[in-house]
Amino acid sequence: MPINPIPVRLELKTDEARKALEKILRAHRDFQIRSSGDPKSAELFILEIGNRPETDFALLQQILAANYGGEVFIISSSSDPSLLVQALRSGAREFLSQPIEESEVIQALERFKARREQHREGRRPHRKGKIIDLIGSKGGVGNTTIAVNLATNLAAEGSKAKVALIDMNLLFGEVPIFLDIVPIYSWGEIAKNISRLDSTFLMSVLHEHSSRVYVLPSPSQLSGHFDATPEVIERLLDLMKRVFDFIVVDSGHITDEISLKILEMADTVLVTAILSLPCLTNVSRILRLFYDLGYPPEDLVKVVINRYMKNSEISLKDAEKSIDKKIFWSIPNDFHLSMSAINQGKPLRELAANSPLSKSIQELADMLAEHKLVPEKSPTFIGRLFGQKLPLKAWRR
Template sequence: MSNVLRLAIVDPNDASREGLKSTLMGLDTVWLEAECSRYAFFADVLGQTNPDVGFVAMDSNPDEAMALIERVVQQYPKITILVSSSSTDGSLILRTMRAGAKEFLTQPVRPDDLATALQRISRLRFGAEGSSSTASKVITITGSTGGVGSTSLAVNLGCELAANPKNTVVVLDLDLALGDADVYLDTIPEYTLTDVAQNITRLDLTLLKRSLTKHESGLYLLPRPVQLEDSKLVSTDDLQRVISLLKATFTHLVIDTSKSFNKLDMLAMDVADHVLMVTQLDLPCLRNVVRLMMSFERNDKLKNKMRIVVNRVGQGGSAISVKKAEATLGKEVYWQLPNDFRTMIEVRNNGVPLLEHAPKAPLTQSISQLAADLLGEAPVGEVAGKSRGWLGMFGKKAGATEEPAATEG
C-alpha cells in the first residue's frame, strides 16, 4: 500500500514505549521501523533507518529530549519530529515547536489523537491525494467444513481483485497444517508465514514483499509453513504483527482460514472487514453453519460482518433449496456460486486461476461480481433478489442446461 509512514520511536520508559508500540500496531498506514530506549543513541538510529517520522517521548528527561530534537532537526531535516509529554505546560509546548517538532501529543497518547497527527504529517509529506487514500480491506474466508471450496474462492477472489491495477493484493494461507493455496497458483514458495512471523521485527516493507511469492496475475501469496511442526511457532501476537504489516503494504488482504476455528482463525475473522462463510446445500454443512452462527451470536461485531456464501449451486442430488437453507439458517444467503466441477478440477490441477483459464465461465463471472460487491463498486450486470450470484446475473434457474460449475478446496 502506498504512502505508508515509517516511524522510529525513542522512549526510555519501557511501559510507555510498549504502549505506544501497541497503539501503532492498530494503524494501517504506519510501519514501526525502529525503536530506541536511549536519547543518546536515537540520532544514530535515525541515520541508519531513515524513517519518515521520529517520535520522541520526553517525560524521562525533558531537557535531554529537547536537545535531541534540536540536533535531529539540524542533522536530518527531512525527518518529521513528533513529540509526546504528560506535561501540558504552554512554555514546554512552545519550546518543542521552536526546536522543530511538528506535532505535540499528551501522554498517555490516545489512538485517535495519534492517528490525526499522523494524518496531518502524511498530508504534508505526500499531499492531499496520499493522505486521503483508503485503508486496507481485509476479507477473511472460512468454511463450514473441509472441501466446500473456501481456498479456491480465496485464491480466485484474490486474482479478481489483483486484476484491477489500482489494487495490490495478498492472500494469507492460514491453514497451517493442510493449506494448499500455493497449489492453486502452481508456485513453490521460498518463504512461508513462519519465516515472516519469526523475523517480523527485522522486516521492512521492501523485505516483506521479497519474502512473498508473486504470481504472474499480480497476486502475492504468503503460504503456510512447509513443516507440520512449524505451525506451532506462529502465535496470535506474531499473526497480529504480520497482518498489520500486510495491511500497511497492500490495499487488500484475503485470509484463508483453517476449519478448526482456533485462536489464529478467530483473530483473522476479528480483524476482517468482511467474513465469508462458505457452505454447500447439504445437511452436514448447513448444520455446521447453524452451530457456528450460534457461537458467533455472542460477538456482535463478528455476527454483523459474517456473510453466507453457498457454493456449487445447481449440482445434482441436492434436495435442499436456497430458500429452505435460509429458513434453516435464519439468515439470508449473501452469494451463490454455480457448480462447475470439471473446470475447477482443471484449474486446480494446472495451477491456473479461473480468470486466466475460463474468464467467460459463469463461475468466473460470479466471483468477479462478488469482488465488485464487496468493494461497493457498480455491478457488471443486474442482480435479482437479495441472495445474489450467478442465478441473478444470468437469469437461469438451478436446473438450466448451462455447464455445471464449482470451486474446490
C-alpha cells in the same frame, strides 16, 4: 538477498577501511555496494576523512547539496572531538572510528535502516486495506477455490487494487498448488523474525504471482510454526492493511486462537458452504460461535453457497430458513472447470473467463471491491438464533 538491497557507495582512502567495510557490507543481506554508476543511485555514502579534512568535508557538502536524498556516514582514525562536531554539523548522520569495529558499523547500519523505513512509511500514503476472511463450514466445500479466485479477480487487469492472499491452513495449505508457484517463504518466517517486520521485509517474503496477487503461504513443516501467536498475526495484518487494499485469507476452519484473531480483525467474513444438511448445520454452529464470541458483527458475516445447482434437493430458501440468515451469494456448480483450474494451477479467469463459475466469483469480487456490501439489518437475529430450534427437519427425509 532481499528484492531491493540498499545501494551503498564507499568513498574511502585506505585499503584497510575498504577491506573491513566491504567484508561487513557483503555479509549484510540488506545492503549492496555500488562502486560505479550514478552516485545518485546510492542511498548511503560512507566517506573516510583523511589527512586533508577540509577537502573531505567539501565532498560531504557536495553530496548533501546534490540532494541525493541519502545519508552520509563518516569514518576517521582521528580522535579529535572537533572533527566529530564538524562532521555532524556538516550533516553526517553517523561517525565511525577507525580501526573499524564490526559491531559498531552494524549498529549504525541498523539505525540507518530504521530511519529509512520511518521516512518511507511517513511519505507513503497509507492504504486502509480490507481483510476478507474465508471460513469453510466443512472440508472440501471449495473455500480455497473461492479464496484464490476472489484474490485474482480483485487484482485483475483494470483494477488498481493491491491484493494479498494468505494461506492459514496449517501444514496442508494448498494455495501454492492452486497457483502453480513455489514460494520460498511462508508466514512461519515472519513469525520467527517478527522483530524485523516492516514493509520492506514483508514484501521480500511475499511471492508475487503473475496475476499481481502477493501470496503468503502457510508453513509446510511442523518446525517453526509454533512461533506464531495471535499477537504476531495481529502485527502482520496491521502492516498488511497499510500496504494492501485487500487481504484475502483462506482460513480453512476455525481451529485456534490465530483463526479467532483473524476473525476479530476481518472486515468481511465469508462462510463458505454447500447445500447439504451437515454443512448447513455447521454454518448454524459457526454463527452461534460468532455470537458467543461477540464478534465478528453479524452484518460483516456473509454466507456463500458453492456448487449451487438449481434443481438441488435443498433450495436456497430452505437453507436460509435453516440458518436463519440470508444467503449472500451462490456460486454455480462446475466440477470439471474447477478441477481443471486446480490441476493446471491457474485462476479460473485464465481458463474460462466467461464461464458461469468464473463470472460468479468475478461478480462477488466486484461487489466486495465496490463496497456494495449493504449491512443486513436483522435486529432480532440473536433472539431468533437462540429462541428457536433450527428447522433443519424441514427437508430431512
